[in-house]
Amino acid sequence: MSEPEPTTAQPCSHPLLSSLPDASPLKSMSRDQLKDVASEIRDVLCNLLATRTAHFASNLGVVELCIALHCEFDFRHDRLIWDTGHQVYPHKLVTGRYHDFPSIRTRGGLMGYPNPVESEYDLFMTGHAGCSVSTAVGLRSGDVLSGNADRRTVAVIGDGAFPSGIVFEAMNNAGELEDDLTIILNDNKMSICPRVGSVATYLDRLRSNPYYTGLKHEVTRLLDHVPMFGDPTERLLAQMKEGVKAGLLGGMLFEELNIRYVGPIDGHDIPMMRKYLAMVREMKGPVLLHVVTEKGHGYKPAAEDPVFFHTPPAFKDDRGKPVSTASSGCPPFTLHARDAIRRQMADDKRVTIITAAMCQGNKLEPIREQFPDRFFDVGICESHAVAFAAGQCKNGMRPIVDIYSTFLQRSYDQIFQEVALQDLPVVFLMDRAGLTGPDGPTHHGIFDIGYLRVFPNMVVMAPGYAGEVDLMLAKAIEHDHSCAIRYPKASALELDRTPDEVVIGKSERIREGRDGTIVAYGAMLDQALAAADLLADDLDVGVINARFVKPIDREMIRETMSGDKFVVTLEEHVKMGGFGSAFLEAAAEERLDTRKIHILALRDEFIEHGDREELLAEHGLAAEPIAATCREAANLQAIPLQ
Numbered sequence: 001m002s003e004p005e006p007t008t009a010q011p012c013s014h015p016l017l018s019s020l021p022d023a024s025p026l027k028s029m030s031r032d033q034l035k036d037v038a039s040e041i042r043d044v045l046c047n048l049l050a051t052r053t054a055h056f057a058s059n060l061g062v063v064e065l066c067i068a069l070h071c072e073f074d075f076r077h078d079r080l081i082w083d084t085g086h087q088v089y090p091h092k093l094v095t096g097r098y099h100d101f102p103s104i105r106t107r108g109g110l111m112g113y114p115n116p117v118e119s120e121y122d123l124f125m126t127g128h129a130g131c132s133v134s135t136a137v138g139l140r141s142g143d144v145l146s147g148n149a150d151r152r153t154v155a156v157i158g159d160g161a162f163p164s165g166i167v168f169e170a171m172n173n174a175g176e177l178e179d180d181l182t183i184i185l186n187d188n189k190m191s192i193c194p195r196v197g198s199v200a201t202y203l204d205r206l207r208s209n210p211y212y213t214g215l216k217h218e219v220t221r222l223l224d225h226v227p228m229f230g231d232p233t234e235r236l237l238a239q240m241k242e243g244v245k246a247g248l249l250g251g252m253l254f255e256e257l258n259i260r261y262v263g264p265i266d267g268h269d270i271p272m273m274r275k276y277l278a279m280v281r282e283m284k285g286p287v288l289l290h291v292v293t294e295k296g297h298g299y300k301p302a303a304e305d306p307v308f309f310h311t312p313p314a315f316k317d318d319r320g321k322p323v324s325t326a327s328s329g330c331p332p333f334t335l336h337a338r339d340a341i342r343r344q345m346a347d348d349k350r351v352t353i354i355t356a357a358m359c360q361g362n363k364l365e366p367i368r369e370q371f372p373d374r375f376f377d378v379g380i381c382e383s384h385a386v387a388f389a390a391g392q393c394k395n396g397m398r399p400i401v402d403i404y405s406t407f408l409q410r411s412y413d414q415i416f417q418e419v420a421l422q423d424l425p426v427v428f429l430m431d432r433a434g435l436t437g438p439d440g441p442t443h444h445g446i447f448d449i450g451y452l453r454v455f456p457n458m459v460v461m462a463p464g465y466a467g468e469v470d471l472m473l474a475k476a477i478e479h480d481h482s483c484a485i486r487y488p489k490a491s492a493l494e495l496d497r498t499p500d501e502v503v504i505g506k507s508e509r510i511r512e513g514r515d516g517t518i519v520a521y522g523a524m525l526d527q528a529l530a531a532a533d534l535l536a537d538d539l540d541v542g543v544i545n546a547r548f549v550k551p552i553d554r555e556m557i558r559e560t561m562s563g564d565k566f567v568v569t570l571e572e573h574v575k576m577g578g579f580g581s582a583f584l585e586a587a588a589e590e591r592l593d594t595r596k597i598h599i600l601a602l603r604d605e606f607i608e609h610g611d612r613e614e615l616l617a618e619h620g621l622a623a624e625p626i627a628a629t630c631r632e633a634a635n636l637q638a639i640p641l642q
């Protein structure tokens with residue numbers, strides 16, 4: 001495959017893609033035309049990356065697979081689920097969304113994941129890994145029950161997502177139901193980082209089997225001459241034959257689960273894939289087709305460094321060398337957290353770090369190098385990560401589960417039973433807690449306060465600025481119960497002050513104020529201070545860095561609500577179950593006048609993708625709307641409360 005021309009600001013013309021109203025014309029295109037479609041798709045992807053950060057290498061890798069699938073099926077009628085959904089760009093480009101494609105991952109534009117609102121070709125809005133096989137098994141079952149058995153069902157799942165526990169739950173069920181189903185395992189040897197675990201090793205073994213290396217035909221031909229029936233020696237030979245054959249054919253794991261295994265095949269050879277897809281389409285019962293692809297295929301820098309090019313910052317192709325055009329600001333919370341983890345691990349041999357395949361996103365690579373024995377990447381297996389941490393705790397270790405807020409949802413029952421109920425001191429570092437921007441509703445981490453603060457003994461906190469991150473993690477490690485620390489995908493505010501000592505359940509006053517107080521939870525401190533500045537000519541507003549939602553600082557609540565002062569609470573979280581809600585509950589229990597409390601939080605809706613600042617402003621969580629709420633609150637206070 002030739003490399004696309006260096007990217008330019010204006011997309012080149014794409015005669016084939018731009019003429020596709022939907023995927024059906026692909027079926028009648030020649031081999032050469034389909035190859036040209038593949039080149040056009042890669043060109044569009046490269047042009048996109050010159051303008052913004054987006055999922056790149058995964059999409060480059062599935063171009064041919066996507067084209068072949070749409071040639072052999074009609075997914076307006078048949079069913080197609082792309083697991084996770086981050087590799088869905090080629091699919092969008094051939095299913096009538098080429099002209100809208102430049103809007104992808106911007107406010108009001110196409111979503112970076114499947115979205116049924118956009119197209120009948122998308123069935124579920126997804127972004128979390130692992131559920132494709134389950135939903136496909138369910139779709140098939142529903143089609144059989146509702147008299148639509150002529151529909152075909154296909155799930156495409158990457159080798160990174162494949163070891164998720166739920167995939168095995170789905171295969172367990174599929175093997176028993178025996179409904180027709182095609183599972184395509186897209187094996188590119190990569191998750192975001194190189195894939196890990198023994199399933200990965202198993203897939204490596206399958207890749208090296210004689211079939212893929214071209215010997216299979218010869219060996220199975222020879223084996224076919226061994227007789228199946230006859231005397232005991234012959235029977236023994238026959239049994240051996242089956243064993244040898246299974247070993248040679250590979251896929252025994254799947255075959256034993258009653259899922260036919262086919263492959264591995266080259267996922268960049270469109271004619272061959274069409275042949276295999278046509279074959280598995282007609283097979284009865286569940287079938288797994290093992291497809292080998294290269295992540296980043298067709299763009300050399302991405303194929304050579306698929307980790308960086310998973311979601312690279314916008315770059316311009318300068319003779320093949322990507323040049324980041326990303327702007328630099330204050331370091332993000334993630335980096336402060338990484339440095340804090342490193343310090344804790346250096347000081348205390350009990351501290352371990354556990355990631356569920358997000359080493360790169362959490363910037364943990366240097367920790368992986370420095371502490372290989374205490375670094376655990378368990379793969380995309382969040383439930384296991386949490387239960388595994390609980391197990392380590394029982395032996396006196398102090399595990400830190402470093403995880404995105406939205407992915408921790410996958411482990412809810414393990415947080416309940418294995419951690420909270422046992423009262424074990426697992427530390428959760430919840431990155432991406434808040435609005436994650438262009439990833440959108442599947443990735444916003446806006447429910448964690450609500451889902452964690454309900455557990456007895458759990459401490460739930462959030463740093464408001466950079467200087468606190470280290471202190472909070474140290475406190476969490478020292479504490480004998482489970483602690484969760486949340487922070488968003490954002491630069492950490494740098495304050496010119498020595499943070500107060502971190503005391504569990506105590507807030508920190510940052511600014512005095514006579515008229516009212518803004519109580520900010522976590523990174524909202526930034527906006528709180530900006531709003532107080534905006535108000536300086538009219539109102540003297542104090543600012544408190546709440547630090548803890550559980551236990552919440554009741555003394556602070558009594559103090560801020562004394563006299564006729566108003567209180568505005570801020571959080572990057574939904575209102576229900578969040579910080580303001582906890583404040584209100586405590587104030588009510590303290591018999592305080594709760595009419596003086598104004599809660600600013602995210603609305604009760606799934607929030608679209610867009611720029612984080614833009615989304616915060618829309619939800620009243622930027623300096624201007626916060627200041628406006630304070631003015632309104634002050635005016636209300638002027639009217640005597642009945």
Ligand SMILES: Cc1ncc(C[n+]2csc(CCOP(=O)(O)OP(=O)(O)O)c2C)c(N)n1
Nearest residue numbers: 058127128129158159160161190191192357
């Ligand atoms: C439950 C969950 N955990 C983590 C992630 C983050 N994540 C997105 S893509 C990805 C790697 C997926 O690897 P694979 O399925 O092999 O797809 P590839 O990118 O290699 O095509 C990870 C870890 C996620 N989306 N969902």
Ligand SMILES: CC(=O)[C@@H](O)[C@H](O)COP(=O)(O)O
Nearest residue numbers: 084086127311361432439489
């Ligand atoms: C698809 C997916 O879940 C990840 O690739 C995610 O988009 C990464 O998010 P960050 O870019 O915030 O690490």
Ligand SMILES: [Mg+2]
Nearest residue numbers: 158159160190
């Ligand atoms: Mg992969």
